Amino acid sequence: MAQKKLHPSVAKFKEFVKNNPKMIQEVRKGKTTWQELYEDWYLLGEEDARWEKIGNENNDLSEKPEEQETNTEKKGDLISNIMGMVNKMDPNQIQNHINNLSQAIGAIQGVLSQFQGSNGAKPPGKPPEGPINPFTFRKD
Template sequence: MSKSLHPEIKQFKSFVRNNPHVLRDVKNESKTLQDLFEEWKLFGEEDDIWDSYLETSENEDSNEKEAEKDKSDSTKDIDVLNMLKKMNLNDLQHHLGQFTTVIGSVQELIGQFKQQQPSQTQTPPPPERPSSFFGFRED
């Protein structure tokens, strides 16, 4: 013989499947499924009480994501330190010297273009206006 569940229990199970965030307090052992069932039966599915579970669950999720990000950032820092330990400082100095030479060459090239530009695009000075509106001098 198979016992079928009471229709309200089926509805509650469906509600929990659609809203897994309501199980937060059950996981924390501050409530039982029976407590949640009684609240669901008393307040119904549309009550604002369930929103508070959702907001808290979202905050916990964002806190967990931040913790994971911090952990990955610290792992990256350790990776960089390990890479620096393995690096040959003489090679690094050589490459930095080459980089400095390239930067100097680019700056020199830009300076040459800046010197050539004003002579090519020079606009003629504005015409001189007479000092008086009538164009004659006072004696």
């Protein structure tokens, strides 16, 4: 395959990237794109402070423990929030909610048992469906 000849500015940018391998990591991490880096390099030049910033951000090993600390702080905050909510709960109110939930589940079970059918048997506790003759009048 014949290799295309690159524009001189693109060739210079490739050399610049080879001298600054941290830029490759920036693109791989998704923090930026090659197009953005090229445009910045073309407009700002090789001596801009942006390029030093990229190298310093990735070279600092102290950032990783800080990130871990923030993650543990977030987990700690979550646990403390949950514990705070548990401490604020009223046991009587919780019992009331549990009773309401139990009644709702009982009602759902009753509806399901009606739809499943009990082979013609009436569910226990239901009164008979009324008199056979709905027009019962007394004679004088």
